[in-house]
Amino acid sequence: MRLALNGGEPIRQTLLPYGRQTVGDDDICAVEQVLRSDWLTTGPKVEEFEEVFAGYVGAKYAVAFSSGTAGLHAAVFAAGLGPNDEAITTPLTFAATANCLLYQGARPVFADVQPDTLNIDPEQIIRCLNPRVKAILPVDYAGHPAELDEIRRIAERNGLVIIEDAAHALGATYNGRRIGTLSTMTVFSTHPVKHITTGEGGVVTTQDAKLMELLRLFRNHGIRGNARERQEQGKWFYEMVALGYNYRVTDIQCALGITQLQKLDGWLGRRRAIASIYSHALEQIPEIEIPVQQPHCDSAWHLYVIRLNLERLRVDRSQVFRALRAENIGVTVHYIPVPWHPYYQQLGYRKGQWPVAESACERILTLPLFPRMTDSDVEDVIRGLHKVVDAFRA
Numbered sequence: 001m002r003l004a005l006n007g008g009e010p011i012r013q014t015l016l017p018y019g020r021q022t023v024g025d026d027d028i029c030a031v032e033q034v035l036r037s038d039w040l041t042t043g044p045k046v047e048e049f050e051e052v053f054a055g056y057v058g059a060k061y062a063v064a065f066s067s068g069t070a071g072l073h074a075a076v077f078a079a080g081l082g083p084n085d086e087a088i089t090t091p092l093t094f095a096a097t098a099n100c101l102l103y104q105g106a107r108p109v110f111a112d113v114q115p116d117t118l119n120i121d122p123e124q125i126i127r128c129l130n131p132r133v134k135a136i137l138p139v140d141y142a143g144h145p146a147e148l149d150e151i152r153r154i155a156e157r158n159g160l161v162i163i164e165d166a167a168h169a170l171g172a173t174y175n176g177r178r179i180g181t182l183s184t185m186t187v188f189s190t191h192p193v194k195h196i197t198t199g200e201g202g203v204v205t206t207q208d209a210k211l212m213e214l215l216r217l218f219r220n221h222g223i224r225g226n227a228r229e230r231q232e233q234g235k236w237f238y239e240m241v242a243l244g245y246n247y248r249v250t251d252i253q254c255a256l257g258i259t260q261l262q263k264l265d266g267w268l269g270r271r272r273a274i275a276s277i278y279s280h281a282l283e284q285i286p287e288i289e290i291p292v293q294q295p296h297c298d299s300a301w302h303l304y305v306i307r308l309n310l311e312r313l314r315v316d317r318s319q320v321f322r323a324l325r326a327e328n329i330g331v332t333v334h335y336i337p338v339p340w341h342p343y344y345q346q347l348g349y350r351k352g353q354w355p356v357a358e359s360a361c362e363r364i365l366t367l368p369l370f371p372r373m374t375d376s377d378v379e380d381v382i383r384g385l386h387k388v389v390d391a392f393r394a
């Protein structure tokens with residue numbers, strides 16, 4: 001079969017994206033009701049969303065933000081990190097995981113990942129420890145939980161806070177416990193490519209009432225109390241006690257979050273089913289390595305990331321990527337190592353210090369995976385991979 005890259009017939013007529021939201025009539029109806037109500041922002045729907053979200057993950061408290069990035073920033077503030085402090089995180093993540101430290105003047109230290117799950121390696125965390133380190137920021141890469149028990153032991157021995165970036169991991173479990181209660185603070189994102197959406201948005205969960213108060217404070221300029229209470233109690237006085245931001249989320253968004261959350265379990269089931277179809281089909285192809293699932297974890301399958309066995313192919317990843325895109329299979333790459341970005345290079349980070357992440361990064365490809373994909377969409381991806389690998393086999 002001639003590749004679409006070389007003028008052949010593509011596998012699909014339209015691009016299959018790597019991720020996509022699911023919005024139904026119930027979601028639209030809930031948003032419309034808010035638009036007709038008294039409160040468009042910071043009203044009853046924000047509180048209700050926080051309550052049902054905390055309930056879902058089993059956490060005491062949830063604080064909703066305008067984005068996952070805002071939630072990460074607030075968590076770094078609540079943890080008390082500032083200039084002269086350092087925090088250890090993974091290079092194989094979205095820039096926001098490390099940027100949130102820079103916002104508060106703290107310095108990210110990148111620890112290499114484990115070769116199987118591509119999650120931060122506890123042994124490398126230990127190698128990066130120094131007296132300035134105050135926190136660890138693990139990421140549950142692709143939805144597969146990081147080694148949270150070992151990370152907690154390191155944190156406890158060294159008096160460190162754990163801010164878990166669980167943007168990929170809503171609904172994942174670790175040793176039978178749901179992600180959201182296993183770290184000092186856990187940060188989720190509700191961007192449309194993630195498990196549930198509020199358009200833009202994020203949620204931080206914690207078991208600690210003091211941290212919850214600090215998160216709320218930071219979300220609203222560092223002002224104590226909230227405007228709705230003041231209005232309802234006929235009060236006007238307020239005090240700003242810390243330098244916060246406007247990171248509030250609207251009632252419009254939270255109404256959507258509430259109806260979305262009701263459908264999460266079904267969507268997680270569909271993600272797992274698609275991942276399992278991929279794995280059964282792709283493990284037959286020696287040019288492709290399928291993602292690892294550890295027995296004590298249940299991944300939330302935000303991403304399905306394969307690795308190419310480049311020694312069995314005549315071309316590099318970028319050529320495979322271009323060929324699949326030409327077939328209208330919307331593959332992508334998660335991620336370029338954060339310290340490789342020009343901004344981080346200019347801060348003095350040097351390439352070559354994270355051999356596992358850096359070599360994996362040359363071979364990874366994210367396949368389309370979202371709940372509304374049909375079996376025939378899944379079949380297209382598998383056919384596309386066969387077609388491209390056959391054409392490029394060494």
Ligand SMILES: *Cc1c(COP(=O)(O)O)cnc(C)c1O
Pocket residue numbers: 067068069070093094096097139165167168189190191200201202
């Ligand atoms: C999506 C994502 C974020 C940021 O979330 P936003 O809601 O887009 O700000 C942070 N970290 C990781 C790993 C993500 O995938």
